Amino acid sequence: MIQLLAKVGINGFFFCLIGMIVLAYFYPSLGTEQSILHLPQVAEYGVSLIFFFYGLKLNPEKLKAGLSNWRLHLVIQLTTFVLFPLIVLAIGSLFPVDTSSLLWLGVFYLAALPSTVSSSVVMVAIAGGNLPAAIFNASISSIIGIFITPIWMSGLLEQQDANFDVSHVIVRLSLEVLLPVVVGYFLHQRLGKWVERYNSTLRMFDQCVILLIVYTSFCESFAGNMFSGHSAAEIIQLGFWMLLFFLAVFGIMNLVSRWLHFNRPDRITVLFCGSKKSLVQGAVMGKVLFPNPVLLGVVLLPLMIYHALQLMVGSMIAQKMGREEIER
Template sequence: MKNELQEQEVRKAVGLVPRIGALAARASLDWFLLALIGMIGLAYLWPSIGIDRAPLSLGDIANYGLSLIFFFYGLRLSPEKLRVGLSSWKLHTVVQLSTFVLFPLLVLPLHAYFKGSSAEMLWLGAFYVAALPSTVSSSVVMVSIAGGNIPAAIFNASVSSILGIFITPLWMGLFLTASVEEFNIWQVLGKLILQVLLPVVLGILLNSRWGDFAEQNRKRLRYFDQSIILIIVYTSFCESFARDMFSSYSWVDLTLLGACMVGLFFLMYSLITLISRLMGFNREDKKTAVFCGSKKSLVHGTVMSKVLFPDANIVGIILLPIMVYHALQLLAASMIAQSMARKAGVEVKGE
């Protein structure tokens, strides 16, 4: 009898595994999000590996890898895709202004409250989130799931990535020039052009020759992108943990940060929804506007952090808000996109 009960418990546990996996997949809790958390744990336990400089450091590998990320991105970005999305100029204007103007203006006034406090560095990280460009792949995926304007999503995500190379440093320069003596806006732009823009342009020029290869190996290239991001996150947190940079922050501070990132996402989502209605957008363009305008790029955040913040000790703290926002935007956006897809399906059946 006892053995039968044990077998029943085992079967229940085994049956629960796929349900948990399905729930995690539905909530976009993929291996990458879990790996990001794991990298922070590894950095806390073994920071010396990430700050070791000889003979070839993980930081050097990340520097070379980030240029390859944007080269492969350029390979997948055909001129035809950009031309298809050019027509919806009102939609593009709303998305880009939301990404690079409305977002920063919402976070900027809070500086007066946090200035001089121990949480000022976390605010700087939150402002960094607000100044970053939109995501590429996840924005397009969410728009596709929800039934939005996919060509316009591809166009906006691509243009946002390029504009961010110039606009993000300009926003951050408002505060870094005053607090970091080494910060030079022209030097930063030069580095970003060499490390990010030049590889993208080179990739676009080679799209006709190797574009099909990049599309066919899109999944493998995505794993490469994510691996480089994990290395950057690990080395950044190694520096911060080794210098004990998190000692002044409590769990209350970090919980408050998470709550603020959730609030920021839904505030932007609501504002863009309202603006889209006022602009008279159709259903597809509304979905494209809210998903492209409310998302922020972890890829650009990690890449630009290596250029924008010369003090490696603070990079882990600066990256913490974008990592939190990245996870939360995937969770929230995936649930909203799936809800929109179900609603659209019901409306089509009703018609």
């Protein structure tokens, strides 16, 4: 079980994320915009490198192999970018929720984000799902999210900031995220083998950049006393709702995939690609969508909780499905 958890992401990096929050609490001044270390600026350059290396890893043959199963792709992308936000909006209209709070904004931001890549693919492989389709959907989701996520967020952010310009956000994300991916993709044939050889080192680089983004975001939030109005009970309650959120989406996708008569490998792919949300994309887009760094740590909190839960609960479900496949 420990090896499985480590494989899907509950490893040293997972605990380092928690450590970054603790470090930011005790030493917030080191990660702010005013710090002599300029860590937020370092993180911005690191983000573009992350997505350049991501583009290098995209194999054109593997992407082509997953193109034909259009119904499967459509269900996964609609779940990621339509079902998630609609569930949150429905909860906000049916229950007495403070939709002006930053935590609520963070929950909706989580719902609007693309799917994660690595853990989705790993869990599909463990459970015995359609791996080429998982790779295709996880990859394409990251690109679609550059355009869809800002559009979903524009309504809420325009209410908070009349000067919010969604077109400016999309252009900036295209330059910082999409352009490096495209450049990397076209260099895959030349540098793809190099990326495979140093994949573990590059993965460590990715994780360091994400840790830096999390640290600087929470430094700004703690320095601005943004968590002073939130008790530990509220955070625990948020975790409970995030767990229900994950299980609800997982259950809905199971029903939809059975209703559409997907075979078992395709159903597994729907479940694990459709229910995940990307912490990497969330941290990266958050720096663009929320230019006030004081707000970002609070907004990222629901995503970080959901990220932890999707790894823990998802890994247990993937392991169970994998055992069932072996026993068949």
